[in-house]
Amino acid sequence: MKFVDEVTIHVAAGGGGDGSASFRREKFIPLGGPDGGDGGAGGSVWLEADEGLNTLADFRHVRRYRAERGQNGMGSQRTGKSAEDVVIAVPVGTVVVEKNTGEQLGDLTGHGERLLVAKGGRGGLGNVHFKSSTNRAPRQTTSGKPGEERDLRLELRVLADVGLLGMPNAGKSTLIRAVSAARPRVADYPFTTLHPNLGVVSVGPAQSFVMADIPGLIEGAADGAGLGVRFLKHLGRTRILLHLVDAVPHDPEQDPVEDMQRLVGELERFSPDLAARERWLVLNKLDLLPEDEREPWKRELVEAMAWEGPVYAVSGLTGVGTEALCRDVMARLEQIDEAAREAQA
Incomplete structure (x- = not known):
């Protein structure tokens, strides 16, 4: 349908x-x-x-x-x-x-x-x-x-705890396939995701959260370019945003740092509240680099982005690093829930 x-x-x-x-x-x-x-x-x-x-x-x-x-x-x-x-x-x-x-x-x-x-x-x-x-x-x-x-x-507006935010072909669909039973379309060209996909990520007994994969955003999305605000609004209910960046783009003219900056700009234009939401940086596709080059490249990107929050290096294709990411996300969601219960008490 x-x-x-x-x-x-x-x-x-x-x-x-x-x-x-x-x-x-x-x-x-x-x-x-x-x-x-x-x-x-x-x-x-x-x-x-x-x-x-x-x-x-x-x-x-x-x-x-x-x-x-x-x-x-x-x-x-x-x-x-x-x-x-x-x-x-x-x-x-x-x-x-x-x-x-x-x-x-x-x-x-x-x-x-x-x-x-x-x-x-x-x-x-x-x-x-x-x-x-x-x-x-x-x-x-x-x-x-x-x-x-x-x-x-x-x-x-989809009901999800965690939203995947990224440019087209950043590997969002591949990541959600790796950590959940969701099976969104995956291909080696951009805009393969045309509507939000939800996946339940199970971390342990009675421990799970819902992750949302929305279509990739392009510059001008806040003004309706591409799929625009039609899908940005689906991130409105999420409590944590995973900012997915293609750390090793196929196009030599594509710069991961510029991609991240453009996306943050679109997020701020669309909704300052959403831009202020807790956001974690996830560097994807590091399986394309030799193991001895991954850590130096990660440090170089984080420094160039001036990123101060949590950072994870993963491969959605091979699953490397995804277990630690999901485990930490679950722990953080439980902390948020506990803080909310204490505030209501």
Whole structure:
């Protein structure tokens, strides 16, 4: 199924039923009085997160959702039947934005979580509510209220603990294949990854985290160049970013230091908050160098990049260095979780 991570839909709740103007007409009760019932409530529209879905592709075919109107009130003070709600299944991780105002209405991050996006109209009042000592035979009623109607933008943002950030052909897909059961497409040309891939990295018993491989970025991505911000937003939920750099590029004109600097610039332009997130440097493809040259080359790159955070040298192809990387990432994630629990206590 095609991966779709952003769609626009129209939702309309049902209006309430009208109140009834009715009078009792029974034998031996000549002055029965008003007995018009209220109208039923209109159906509401809800979004519900479903972990069985991983794309918004279904919304390419159906983009308008409308709930039914409530039934009108009836005599004998009978209330009209309320309409059924409409529940729309969306993938876990869906962000809901009101298209016209840009307001974020909700973020569905747990299976079964629901969000009311269009409330049904209230039913009108029957004439029984308007009787009084001076108005014994009221004919007043109220109409049902209209339901809410909205245009919504649904944005799917993957739920991952760790995100892989890098230029095209940096080896992100190869790395995620090496450390998880994910099998993204791998080839010797750039842009083989066209949509985010998730892999569960198991470190030990009851120790695992989710890694996201997003398509490679190019200069101008923050302005929409290439795949642009469409996939940068998928890094928004991650807690650690692994900045993957091709340490031994095939193209002699390609400079790993310049690649890193350009990517950091795009990240800062797209989101200062994301740029400030904890980021580790991962030098990939060191298997292309002789063993005695790897450590000096690593030191030279780190010094040229003026990098001050954690640094790892790995080979996604052979798996060298990936075990230590994953183990340390798991330990750091546990530290972050522990700090969060202490802050809430």
